[in-house]
Amino acid sequence: MPELPEVEMIKLSLEKKITGEVIKGVQILNPKSFQGEVSYLLGSKIKKIWRRAKILGIDLIPKSKKAELTLLFHLKMSGQIIFQPKNNKRFIGGHPTLDMNLDMPNKSTRVIFELANGSKLFFNDQRKFGWIKLIQTPELSGQDFIKKLGPEPFDKLFTNKVLKENLLKHKSQPVKAALLDQTILAGVGNIYASEACFNASINPETKIGSLTDLQLTSLYEGILKALSDGIKHGGSSKTHFVDSDGKKGYFLDYAFCYNRAGKDCKRCMIGKIVKIKLGGRGTFYCPNCQK
DNA sequence: TGCCCCCTGCAG
DNA sequence: CTGCAGGGGGCA
Numbered sequence: 305m306p307e308l309p310e311v312e313m314i315k316l317s318l319e320k321k322i323t324g325e326v327i328k329g330v331q332i333l334n335p336k337s338f339q340g341e342v343s344y345l346l347g348s349k350i351k352k353i354w355r356r357a358k359i360l361g362i363d364l365i366p367k368s369k370k371a372e373l374t375l376l377f378h379l380k381m382s383g384q385i386i387f388q389p390k391n392n393k394r395f396i397g398g399h400p401t402l403d404m405n406l407d408m409p410n411k412s413t414r415v416i417f418e419l420a421n422g423s424k425l426f427f428n429d430q431r432k433f434g435w436i437k438l439i440q441t442p443e444l445s446g447q448d449f450i451k452k453l454g455p456e457p458f459d460k461l462f463t464n465k466v467l468k469e470n471l472l473k474h475k476s477q478p479v480k481a482a483l484l485d486q487t488i489l490a491g492v493g494n495i496y497a498s499e500a501c502f503n504a505s506i507n508p509e510t511k512i513g514s515l516t517d518l519q520l521t522s523l524y525e526g527i528l529k530a531l532s533d534g535i536k537h538g539g540s541s542k543t544h545f546v547d548s549d550g551k552k553g554y555f556l557d558y559a560f561c562y563n564r565a566g567k568d569c570k571r572c573m574i575g576k577i578v579k580i581k582l583g584g585r586g587t588f589y590c591p592n593c594q595k
Numbered sequence: 596t597g598c599c600c601c602c603t604g605c606a607g
Numbered sequence: 608c609t610g611c612a613g614g615g616g617g618c619a
Contacts, residue, residue, distance in 0.1 A: 307613050336601095358614075380614045382603080412603085431602045433614065449615090476596085486615080493613050540613065543605080562613095584598075586611080 306379045308457065308491030309534030310545045310553065311355050314385050317547040319353040321387050322419065326350070327364070329418035337414035337429060340438025345417075348373060357453050357490035360385070363441060372441040378449075382412070383427065383434035387548040390422035404550045430544065453490040457531055462489065464524040471520065475513030479523065481583040482512055492527060495540050495555075495562045498588045499530035502560045502571075507594045508587050509580070533558060561588035569593060 306314070327345050332338045347367030354361045364373040377385065388408055408426045409416060415427040415436055427436060444450060454470060455462040470488045482488055483497040492500065501508040503526030506519055515523070539545055539553030542563065546552055556563055560570050565579035565588060575592025 310613065378614080380601095381612065429602095430604070431612085433601060481596095484614090495613055542613065545613070583596090585614095 306358060306383065306539070306545055307493030307496050307534070308355075308358060308531055309496070309555065310539040311358050311360055311379065311491075312535055313539045313547045313553060314379075315353055315355045315360055317549050317551070318385065318387060321389075321423070321548070322350050322362075322425065323353060324350060325423070326420040327417055328420045331416040331418075332414075333409070333416070334414040334429075334432060336432060337427065337434065338436045338438075340436075342438070344370070344373060345375070345438060356450065356456065357486060358493065359449070361444075370440075374439055374441045374444055376437040376439065376444075376447075377427070378435050378437075379429070380431070380433035380435075382430040382544045384412075384429070384544060384546060385548055386426040386428060386546070386550055388424040388426065404546050404552075406550045425548075452487050454485075454487045455489055457489055457491055457527060464521055467524045467527070468517075468520045471512050471515075471523075475511065477512050478509045478582055479506055479512060479515065480508035480587055483527065484583070484585070489527070491531070494585050494587075495542075495559070496527070496530040496534055498562045499533075499559055500527040501589060502526070502594060503529050505594050507591075508582055508589050561590060564588060 326349050330342050330345055344366060348364040350362055351365050352363040360377040362375040366373055386408060412428040412430040413426050414429050417425040455466055467489060471482055474482050480497045480501050483492045483500055504522035506523060534555045537553055537555040537558055540555040541552035542556060561577050564577040567577050569575040569577060569590040569592060572593040575590040577588050577590055580587050
């Protein structure tokens with residue numbers, strides 16, 4: 305489900321609600337969804353919520369004087385984190401009919417966190433690919449899936465030059481496949497990879513090695529534009545994504561190519577968006593203006 | 596680098 | 608019924 309913008313929306317919608325709260329209980333409905341010693345969580349206090357790439361982290365201060373804990377979430381394709389206020393009171397604005405049914409738990413609920421103030425967090429994951437991992441905070445940097453991650457797109461260390469260097473280690477790869485490689489840069493997934501190529505007017509099948517310097521720069525800008533547009537519109541809700549309030553995001557209404565096969569290109573107005581398969585993933589582009 | 600796999604459910 | 612879905616690890 306979620307790429308960087310979607311996880312960011314979850315983080316933003318969650319942090320004010322649960323920071324400072326204490327975890328009172330945990331119910332694990334699907335054992336494969338949770339790794340770690342659950343009992344350590346009980347009585348711990350939520351210190352900070354953060355995002356790295358597509359991973360959401362919750363730092364915890366344990367009840368006793370043990371090392372600090374971090375709860376890691378990877379939502380993979382269908383994960384959701386839903387906050388339920390005390391007494392299940394909700395004040396959802398906008399268009400309630402467009403938000404998900406918030407009766408929890410539901411069929412996809414895998415883990416439930418109960419907070420001391422009576423609110424709850426539901427980890428839903430229809431396809432069961434996602435996971436929650438409880439580790440000691442000092443172990444974080446040693447985790448393989450963290451170590452391997454490339455630069456964070458909105459970090460100031462992620463410059464045009466860094467992207468170029470990282471990409472050029474993979475000259476024979478098609479551009480769009482490279483954007484999905486989390487070691488090159490972290491956080492871009494299938495939707496925003498297609499959009500980034502569109503923004504840069506680059507055919508997603510183009511090999512990295514044959515990109516001009518100018519194209520590499522356009523790609524850098526195109527990536528940042530795709531991701532920030534994603535955040536601006538609250539993320540992409542194709543099937544599963546909602547933020548922690550159960551609200552959808554509307555980026556796909558503004559997307560240039562993703563999920564628009566057969567439709568007119570919004571830029572050149574001549575081409576029609578096509579869908580191809582690249583590296584096993586659906587890929588969209590305009591054959592007329594992406595060369 | 597390119598499959599196959601982990602799962603469930605929906606659209607065609 | 609088949610194929611496909613915002614991810615990514617493991618295998619040849």
